[in-house]
Amino acid sequence: xxxxxxxxxxxxxxxxxxxxxxxxxxxxxxxxxxxxxxWNSTQLALLKGILAQxxxxxxxxxxxxxxxxxxxxxxxxxxxxxxxxxxxxxxGLEYLETLLQRSEKTAAxxxxxxxxxxxxxxxxxxxxxFEMLLRTTYMGYYSESAIRPLFGLSAGPTQPEGYLVPADxxxxxxxMLEPVRQRGVCYREC
Amino acid sequence: xxxxxxxxxxxxxxxxxAAVAYSLAxxxxxILCLEQGDWVDRSxxxxxxxxxxxxxxxxxxxDPNVRKLPQDYPINSENSAITPVNYNAVGGxxxxxxxxxxxxxxxxxxxxxxxxxxxxxxxxxxxxxPYYDLNSKIMGISGLSGNPSYPPxxxxxxxxxxxxxxxxxxxxxxxxxxxxxxSDTSILSRDYQGRNRCVNAGTCDLGCASGAKASVxxxxxxxxxxxxxxxxxxxxxxxxxxxxxxxxxxxxxxxxDGNLQEQNAELVIMACNGVGTPRIMLNSKSKEFPxxxxxxxxxxxxNLMFHPLSGVVGRFTEPMEGFKGxxxxxxxxxxxxxxxxxxxxxxxxxxxxxxxxxxxxFALGGYGIDNLMPWxxxxxxxxxxxxxxxxxxxxxxxxxxxxxxxxTLDPELTDGDGIPAPxxxxxxxxxxxxxxxxxxxxxxxxxxxxxxxxxxxxxxDAWWRxxxxxxxxxxxxxxxxxxxxxxxxxxxxxxxxxxxDGSIFVTSAAVNPTPTIQALALYIGxxxxxxxxSLFC
Numbered sequence: 149x150x151x152x153x154x155x156x157x158x159x160x161x162x163x164x165x166x167x168x169x170x171x172x173x174x175x176x177x178x179x180x181x182x183x184x185x186x187w188n189s190t191q192l193a194l195l196k197g198i199l200a201q202x203x204x205x206x207x208x209x210x211x212x213x214x215x216x217x218x219x220x221x222x223x224x225x226x227x228x229x230x231x232x233x234x235x236x237x238x239x240g241l242e243y244l245e246t247l248l249q250r251s252e253k254t255a256a257x258x259x260x261x262x263x264x265x266x267x268x269x270x271x272x273x274x275x276x277x278f279e280m281l282l283r284t285t286y287m288g289y290y291s292e293s294a295i296r297p298l299f300g301l302s303a304g305p306t307q308p309e310g311y312l313v314p315a316d317x318x319x320x321x322x323x324m325l326e327p328v329r330q331r332g333v334c335y336r337e338c
Numbered sequence: 339x340x341x342x343x344x345x346x347x348x349x350x351x352x353x354x355x356a357a358v359a360y361s362l363a364x365x366x367x368x369i370l371c372l373e374q375g376d377w378v379d380r381s382x383x384x385x386x387x388x389x390x391x392x393x394x395x396x397x398x399x400x401d402p403n404v405r406k407l408p409q410d411y412p413i414n415s416e417n418s419a420i421t422p423v424n425y426n427a428v429g430g431x432x433x434x435x436x437x438x439x440x441x442x443x444x445x446x447x448x449x450x451x452x453x454x455x456x457x458x459x460x461x462x463x464x465x466x467x468p469y470y471d472l473n474s475k476i477m478g479i480s481g482l483s484g485n486p487s488y489p490p491x492x493x494x495x496x497x498x499x500x501x502x503x504x505x506x507x508x509x510x511x512x513x514x515x516x517x518x519x520x521s522d523t524s525i526l527s528r529d530y531q532g533r534n535r536c537v538n539a540g541t542c543d544l545g546c547a548s549g550a551k552a553s554v555x556x557x558x559x560x561x562x563x564x565x566x567x568x569x570x571x572x573x574x575x576x577x578x579x580x581x582x583x584x585x586x587x588x589x590x591x592x593x594x595d596g597n598l599q600e601q602n603a604e605l606v607i608m609a610c611n612g613v614g615t616p617r618i619m620l621n622s623k624s625k626e627f628p629x630x631x632x633x634x635x636x637x638x639x640x641n642l643m644f645h646p647l648s649g650v651v652g653r654f655t656e657p658m659e660g661f662k663g664x665x666x667x668x669x670x671x672x673x674x675x676x677x678x679x680x681x682x683x684x685x686x687x688x689x690x691x692x693x694x695x696x697x698x699x700f701a702l703g704g705y706g707i708d709n710l711m712p713w714x715x716x717x718x719x720x721x722x723x724x725x726x727x728x729x730x731x732x733x734x735x736x737x738x739x740x741x742x743x744x745x746t747l748d749p750e751l752t753d754g755d756g757i758p759a760p761x762x763x764x765x766x767x768x769x770x771x772x773x774x775x776x777x778x779x780x781x782x783x784x785x786x787x788x789x790x791x792x793x794x795x796x797x798x799d800a801w802w803r804x805x806x807x808x809x810x811x812x813x814x815x816x817x818x819x820x821x822x823x824x825x826x827x828x829x830x831x832x833x834x835x836x837x838x839d840g841s842i843f844v845t846s847a848a849v850n851p852t853p854t855i856q857a858l859a860l861y862i863g864x865x866x867x868x869x870x871x872s873l874f875c
Contacts, residue, residue, distance in 0.1 A: 201713065201714055202713040202714065202717070203713070203717055203718070204714060204715065204717070204718050206718045206721075206722055207722060211718075211722070264714065267713070267714070271713075279710065282710055282713055283702065283710060286698060286701040286702055286710070286711070287391075287392060287395065287698060287702075289701075290391060290696075290697045290698035290701055291389045291391055291392045291698060293388050295697065296696075296697060299697055299721070299725060299726055300657060300659065300661070300726060301661050301696065301697070303388075304388060305385060305386045305387055305388055305390055306385050306390060306539035306540060306541045306544075307383065307385040307386045307537065307539050307541070307546070307547035307548060308386065308537060308547055308548055309537065309539075310536075310537025310538045310539040310540075310548070311537070311538040311539065311540065311659075311661075311662040311663070312538070313499045313501050313538040313659075313662050313663050314499060315496075315499050315527070316497070316499050316500055316520075318496075321482070321497075321500075321520070324505075324508055324512065325482075325519070327512050327515065328486065328511075328512075328517055328518060328519065329484070329486060331486070331515070331517070332486060333486050333487075334486050334487050334517050334672065334673070334675075334676070335443050335444060335445065335486075335487050335488055335489070335672075335675075335676065336443070336444065336445040336452065336676050337444065338444050338445055338447075338448045338451070338452060338462075
């Protein structure tokens with residue numbers, strides 16, 4: 149089950165959230181990524197580099213990019229038991245590897261502008277892979293508990309705590325509805 | 339009648355099946371309900387999990403083609419502008435519905451007479467009113483009486499909080515002098531009959547762990563089990579059997595182990611929704627009914643109606659807290675609900691002010707929409723500068739019946755038991771497209787009047803994964819040549835076969851159908867009781 153895997157993953161990576169100013173692309177390229185038999189180290193580095201472009205960090209570093217969580221591991225987990233997805237992602241990453249070789253640079257040497265050009269080329273040339281990667285990235289990133297509070301939501305489940313929304317003052321509600329009442333019935337008698 | 343025969347067999351334990359069972363429960367009959375799903379495990383609902391949003395796109399999706407659970411049947415909607423959604427369990431789609439609870443208007447039953455389109459219903463608002471009221475008490479409805487858009491009726495509980503978003507939208511409607519009212523909801527504003535009040539979790543589709551949302555596994559079924567109604571879960575009906583005397587003899591179904599079983603009954607009631615019911619009936623072929631049981635009219639499966647939805651979103655200067663509160667309910671406007679000859683469309687639509695959504699769903703395009711947000715700097719901008727400040731209105735249109743919009747049986751696709759899957763042919767008609775255009779322009783006016791600084795999304799095609807309201811595929815009527823059931827749900831062609839779900843709607847109105855579906859089921863149950871001695875004449 150996906151959800152069980154995700155819970156297990158959370159335990160392993162609970163300490164990953166860190167300040168974004170330590171998270172430039174170059175550092176990501178040299179950081180340890182999950183071991184996998186699916187893709188080689190260059191392909192994994194490319195994956196993480198792309199994640200940083202799909203959801204960049206923001207708000208002066210207080211909002212981390214998609215590369216700073218275990219989104220790469222989420223992607224790997226998502227495709228690991230689906231041969232058709234494995235093939236799609238492997239072909240996509242191989243295509244990226246080819247683009248990188250043409251640039252005669254390593255992933256860590258690419259400038260931000262070069263990364264954007266690389267991702268744009270991928271979007272144009274490999275639309276099916278790109279859409280699946282983007283969708284999976286969004287799912288992996290926004291399922292992280294630590295992300296939700298950045299947008300005002302609670303980190304934990306929505307139930308049973310929920311959110312406090314005060315009941316409306318009946319007098320105030322009555323005042324708001326007075327113009328509606330004054331206009332009278334607005335359905336057809338029949 | 340076989341050893342295992344029952345007096346009444348109900349197929350489906352959702353909103354309508356539970357309501358008709360309640361109505362018949364005091365007759366001293368042996369009543370059995372077959373349900374293809376099981377009880378939902380309320381100790382482990384997605385809304386109680388940290389990764390709750392992921393489940394919306396997996397095993398708790400509203401789309402059976404995404405969930406692919408053993409109890410689900412696939413739906414071929416390749417030729418449809420909207421794909422049907424549902425849930426298969428005790429409680430049916432009330433497990434994952436959003437609990438908005440507006441009634442039909444009186445005029446919704448008289449569309450031919452008043453507006454010259456479609457057909458009138460053979461019953462009227464006054465006939466259903468007492469059943470709306472009874473159902474409100476059982477389900478526990480919250481709202482505010484006195485809505486000038488309806489004849490007077492009582493509501494058991496006060497309205498749910500409008501929230502910051504709802505109050506903001508209300509200002510816009512007041513500014514324009516247009517109708518709005520706090521939504522009627524099947525979500526508790528106060529503790530009620532052993533269920534807890536709403537905690538404003540904002541994830542009504544992921545299972546309401548607090549029990550505030552009235553799914554019928556929490557409302558009707560405890561009452562029904564007390565009354566010794568028998569419920570058999572994980573049982574998938576394949577077809578309705580026809581006896582030589584022209585009566586339904588019961589059903590053939592696959593049990594939890596996949597074994598084909600025969601269940602005999604004196605009376606069969608279909609309660610499987612506007613897609614599931616025609617599917618089973620179309621699959622019930624015989625020499626007498628080669629095109630499906632009780633289908634001499636040829637109307638079975640035709641006239642499918644959905645309520646096409648579209649929306650408009652505005653960006654405000656303050657955070658709107660759109661993730662707080664019941665997902666689809668805050669306020670409703672019916673300013674453009676009744677027909678106005680000066681407009682370029684007939685009938686009308688509602689503007690529903692629900693809440694907004696959670697971050698993942700926003701990134702993936704919105705609830706019921708597959709349209710990924712841009713990546714890169716634009717992604718960052720939309721999340722930082724737009725998402726927290728959004729409020730929107732949903733345009734809920736009346737869907738007029740068209741015979742070309744239909745449910746048929748797919749010649750190849752089947753469920754896990756080999757039963758043919760439904761195939762949907764459906765297009766949004768021009769009248770609805772004109773309503774969308776009109777509604778989008780009006781919604782933009784409301785949002786700007788309410789203080790929105792810009793409109794960030796407006797109109798467009800009908801939302802894809804939004805076929806919540808399944809109606810019209812076994813329509814009511816007095817003419818057996820033009821309808822499947824009579825004015826109390828009895829099939830014209832098979833007198834001991836009844837239908838109580840949204841299939842029997844003649845027209846769709848422009849409101850969420852569950853209150854009307856359940857009122858109809860209670861009314862039909864009452865009618866069966868009243869006509870007990872002459873049922874099969």
